[in-house]
Amino acid sequence: MGTTKVNPKQGERELKKKAASYQGLTSQQLVDAYRIMFASRRIDDREILLKRQQKIFFQISGAGHEAVGVGAALALKSHYDWFYPYYRDRALCLGLGATAYEMLLQGVGAADDPSSGGRQMPSHWSFARLNIVTQSSPTGSQILQAVGCAEAGRYFARRPSAAAKADGDYRQFKDVEFHGDEVTYVSLGDGTTSEGEFWEALNAASGRRLPVIFCVQDNEYAISVPVEVQTAGGNISRLVTGFPNFHFEEIDGTDPVVAYAAFRRAAEHCRSGNGPAFVHAHVIRPYSHSLSDDERLYRPETERQRDAARDPVPRMQMFLLREGILDEKGINQIETEVEAEIQSAADRALEAAPPQPESIYNFVYSPDLDPASSAFETPPAFAAPEAAPDGKRPAASAPKTMADLINATLRDEMRRDERVLIFGEDVADCSREEYVKQKLVKGKGGVFKLTAGLQNEFGADRVFNTPLAEAAIVGRATGMATRGLKPVVEIQFFDYIWPAMMQLRDELPLMRWRSNNAFSSPIVLRVAIGGYLTGGAIYHSQCGESIFTHIPGLRVVFPSNALDAAGLLRTAIRCDDPVLFLEHKRLYRETFGRAPYPGPNYMVPFGKAKIVQPGTDVTVITYGAVVPRALQAAQKIEREHRVSVELIDLRCLNPFDWGAIAASVKKTNRVLIAYEDSLSWGYGAEIAARIADQLFHHLDAPVKRVAATDTFVAYQPILENAILPQAADLFRAMKELAEF
Numbered sequence: 001m002g003t004t005k006v007n008p009k010q011g012e013r014e015l016k017k018k019a020a021s022y023q024g025l026t027s028q029q030l031v032d033a034y035r036i037m038f039a040s041r042r043i044d045d046r047e048i049l050l051k052r053q054q055k056i057f058f059q060i061s062g063a064g065h066e067a068v069g070v071g072a073a074l075a076l077k078s079h080y081d082w083f084y085p086y087y088r089d090r091a092l093c094l095g096l097g098a099t100a101y102e103m104l105l106q107g108v109g110a111a112d113d114p115s116s117g118g119r120q121m122p123s124h125w126s127f128a129r130l131n132i133v134t135q136s137s138p139t140g141s142q143i144l145q146a147v148g149c150a151e152a153g154r155y156f157a158r159r160p161s162a163a164a165k166a167d168g169d170y171r172q173f174k175d176v177e178f179h180g181d182e183v184t185y186v187s188l189g190d191g192t193t194s195e196g197e198f199w200e201a202l203n204a205a206s207g208r209r210l211p212v213i214f215c216v217q218d219n220e221y222a223i224s225v226p227v228e229v230q231t232a233g234g235n236i237s238r239l240v241t242g243f244p245n246f247h248f249e250e251i252d253g254t255d256p257v258v259a260y261a262a263f264r265r266a267a268e269h270c271r272s273g274n275g276p277a278f279v280h281a282h283v284i285r286p287y288s289h290s291l292s293d294d295e296r297l298y299r300p301e302t303e304r305q306r307d308a309a310r311d312p313v314p315r316m317q318m319f320l321l322r323e324g325i326l327d328e329k330g331i332n333q334i335e336t337e338v339e340a341e342i343q344s345a346a347d348r349a350l351e352a353a354p355p356q357p358e359s360i361y362n363f364v365y366s367p368d369l370d371p372a373s374s375a376f377e378t379p380p381a382f383a384a385p386e387a388a389p390d391g392k393r394p395a396a397s398a399p400k401t402m403a404d405l406i407n408a409t410l411r412d413e414m415r416r417d418e419r420v421l422i423f424g425e426d427v428a429d430c431s432r433e434e435y436v437k438q439k440l441v442k443g444k445g446g447v448f449k450l451t452a453g454l455q456n457e458f459g460a461d462r463v464f465n466t467p468l469a470e471a472a473i474v475g476r477a478t479g480m481a482t483r484g485l486k487p488v489v490e491i492q493f494f495d496y497i498w499p500a501m502m503q504l505r506d507e508l509p510l511m512r513w514r515s516n517n518a519f520s521s522p523i524v525l526r527v528a529i530g531g532y533l534t535g536g537a538i539y540h541s542q543c544g545e546s547i548f549t550h551i552p553g554l555r556v557v558f559p560s561n562a563l564d565a566a567g568l569l570r571t572a573i574r575c576d577d578p579v580l581f582l583e584h585k586r587l588y589r590e591t592f593g594r595a596p597y598p599g600p601n602y603m604v605p606f607g608k609a610k611i612v613q614p615g616t617d618v619t620v621i622t623y624g625a626v627v628p629r630a631l632q633a634a635q636k637i638e639r640e641h642r643v644s645v646e647l648i649d650l651r652c653l654n655p656f657d658w659g660a661i662a663a664s665v666k667k668t669n670r671v672l673i674a675y676e677d678s679l680s681w682g683y684g685a686e687i688a689a690r691i692a693d694q695l696f697h698h699l700d701a702p703v704k705r706v707a708a709t710d711t712f713v714a715y716q717p718i719l720e721n722a723i724l725p726q727a728a729d730l731f732r733a734m735k736e737l738a739e740f
C-alpha cells in the first residue's frame with residue numbers, strides 16, 4: 001500500500017501530546033491503519049461487483065470487522081507470530097502484508113493464488129510467508145490447531161535441538177522456525193463459540209498456559225441466528241471468565257485504537273508466559289452474512305441503522321479529520337491511491353492463468369517422500385532392544401507380541417527423533433509425576449499398556465495425558481505437525497474416534513492439498529480397533545476402516561502381526577503424510593504373529609501386501625484379525641479337500657497393493673475378500689469392484705465377500721460369534737468358490 005504522510009500542517013510535537021490517547025500509536029500508524037481498513041472494504045466491494053459479473057464465484061466480506069483486524073495486525077508481528085484467522089479477517093491479512101492482488105487471485109481461482117492455487121474459496125486465508133495457516137470452511141475447526149501451533153512453539157523453545165534438520169525422513173522437508181515469545185492468534189465469530197471444539201481449545205490452552213490469543217468477533221449474528229440464541233445469556237465474555245490463566249478483554253471492536261491497545265495487553269500477557277488471552281470484540285456486519293444472504297429478511301431497518309452508525313471505516317475517517325491528523329485532501333489522496341491499486345490488482349487478477357485440470361492430483365500426498373518406495377524397505381536386524389532405563393532387556397530371540405513391538409518402535413523413534421511426542425487419553429505413565437519419582441506407583445502407559453514406560457524415559461513434555469476430548473487430540477496434533485513436530489497420538493478406542501471426525505475428514509488430510517503444498521501435517525494417529533473380544537459389545541468392537549480409506553490424503557495401515565506392526569509404524573512415523581495406524585486389540589497379545597525385536601531401523605513400505613501362504617486354487621484377500629482366521633480355514637481346506645489357497649494380507653489399506661491382488665487372481669481365477677467390518681459398503685466393495693472392472697476375463701467364479709453382518713457387534717458371545725466372520729464362514733466360502 002502507498003504511504004500518504006500525515007497532515008504536514010499538524011506538527012509532530014502537538015501529535016505527541018495526543019499519543020497517550022492514541023495508545024502509543026503514531027499518527028503515521030493511524031493513517032496506515034485507515035488505509036488498510038479502507039482498502040479492505042473496497043476489496044470487498046470490488047469482489048461483490050466481480051461476483052455479480054460472474055467473474056468470481058464466491059464472496060464473503062470482512063465489512064464491519066476491519067478495526068479489530070488492523071488493531072491486531074499493529075499489535076502482533078508478521079512472520080513471527082502465527083495466525084489462524086477466519087473469513088472476516090481481510091483487514092488483518094492486509095495489515096500483516098497480504099496484497100489486494102493476492103486476494104483477487106484467490107477470487108478468480110488462479111493457478112498463482114498463493115492461498116490454495118484455486119482450490120479453496122476466497123477469504124479463506126493462507127499465506128505461508130506471513131505464518132497465516134491454511135483455512136477451511138467448517139466454523140471453528142481452526143481453533144484446536146491454533147492451540148497445537150502454540151504448543152509447538154513452546155516445545156521448540158524448551159528443546160531447540162529438536163528443531164534441527166535431519167535427512168532421510170519427513171524432517172528433511174519440514175523446516176522449523178520459532179521464537180521463544182511468539183503468540184498464536186486465532187479468531188472466530190460469536191456463533192462459532194457454540195462449537196464444542198471452541199471449549200476444548202479454551203480448556204487445553206488454559207490448562208497448559210499456552211500463548212494463544214482467542215479473538216471472538218461478535219457481530220451478534222451467525223447468518224440469521226442472533227447471539228442470544230447461540231450463547232446462554234447473550235454474552236460469551238460472561239461464560240468464559242472462569243478459565244484460569246487467561247487475560248480477558250471485552251472491547252468496542254469498531255475502534256482500531258481500542259483494539260490495538262487490547263491486543264497489545266493480550267500479547268504482553270501471552271509473551272510473558274502467563275497463559276492465553278481472550279479478546280471479545282463487538283463489531284458490526286453491514287453486508288449481510290455473505291452474498292447469498294439478505295439480512296433484511298430477519299433484521300429490521302432500525303437495527304441495521306443502529307449498526308451503520310458504528311461503521312468502523314467512516315468512523316476512522318472522522319477520527320483522523322477530527323484529530324487533525326489528515327485533512328480532506330489527505331483522505332482523498334489515500335482513497336484515490338487505494339482505488340487505483342485495487343483496479344490494477346483486479347485487472348491483473350482477471351488476466352491470471354487458471355490452474356491446469358491435470359494438477360488436481362498434486363499434493364494429495366507429499367511430493368517429496370513416497371512411503372511406498374524402496375527407501376522404506378529395510379531388513380530386520382533381530383537383536384535385543386536397547387535396555388530401558390529400568391535395565392530390563394528381553395532375550396534377543398524371544399518372540400514378542402504386537403503390543404511389545406509397537407512399544408519398542410515408539411521408544412526407538414522417540415530416541416531417534418526429538419520431534420516425536422505422544423499424547424492422548426491415559427497414554428502417560430502417571431500425570432502426577434511425583435508419584436513415580438517417589439516410587440509410590442509404577443505408572444500405567446495406556447489402557448492397553450502400549451505406551452508404558454515412555455513418559456518415564458522421555459519426560460512429561462514428550463509423553464502426556466490430555467483431557468478426554470478426541471477432537472482436541474487430533475486438532476492439536478495437526479497444529480503441532482504444521483510447525484514440524486511429529487505427534488504420534490492415540491485414540492483409545494476406534495469406537496470413540498467420531499468426536500474427532502471433523503478434524504479427520506475436513507482438516508488433517510487436507511492441509512497439504514488445500515494449501516497447494518504450502519502446509520502439511522504428517523501426524524500418526526494410533527487407534528485400537530476391532531472385535532473378537534468376547535464381551536466387547538457395540539462400543540468396544542467397531543471397525544469402519546473404509547470410512548477413512550475414503551478420505552483422500554490419509555494413509556491407512558492395518559497390520560496383522562507383530563513384525564509388520566513394528567515395520568509399518570516406523571514407516572508411518574518417518575513418512576511425510578498423515579497416517580491412521582489401526583491396531584487390532586485382539587492381536588495385541590495373540591500368540592499368532594509374534595516375532596523377535598527387528599531392530600531400530602526395520603521398516604515395511606506402505607502398499608505392499610504380504611503373501612501369508614502361496615496357493616493355486618483360490619485367492620483370499622484380507623487383513624487385520626481376519627488373517628489368522630483365514631489361515632486356519634485355508635489350512636483346514638487344504639487338509640480336508642486339497643484346495644490350495646493363496647492368502648494375501650494387505651497390511652496397508654491406503655495405498656493398497658493392487659499388483660499383488662491382480663497377480664494372484666490371474667493365477668487362481670477365484671477370489672474371496674474377507675474383512676471384519678460389516679459387509680455392505682465395506683472395504684471389500686472397492687476391491688471387488690476393481691476386480692470386476694479390470695480382471696473380469698480372468699475370473700472363473702463370482703467375486704465373493706465374507707464379512708460381519710450388517711449390524712453392530714453384540715455383547716453376548718453367542719451373538720458376537722454370529723455377527724463377526726469366523727473361520728467356519730471363511731472355510732465355507734472358500735469351498736463354494738473352489739467348487740464353482
Ligand SMILES: Cc1ncc(C[n+]2csc(CCOP(=O)(O)OP(=O)(O)O)c2C)c(N)n1
Binds near residue numbers: 188191193223289
Ligand atoms: C461447522 C459448520 N456449520 C455450519 C456452517 C455454515 N456457516 C457458515 S458461517 C456460519 C455462521 C457463523 O457465524 P459466526 O460464528 O457468528 O461468524 P460470522 O459469520 O457472524 O462472522 C454458518 C452457520 C459452517 N461453515 N460450519
Ligand SMILES: [Mg+2]
Binds near residue numbers: 220
Ligand atoms: Mg457472528
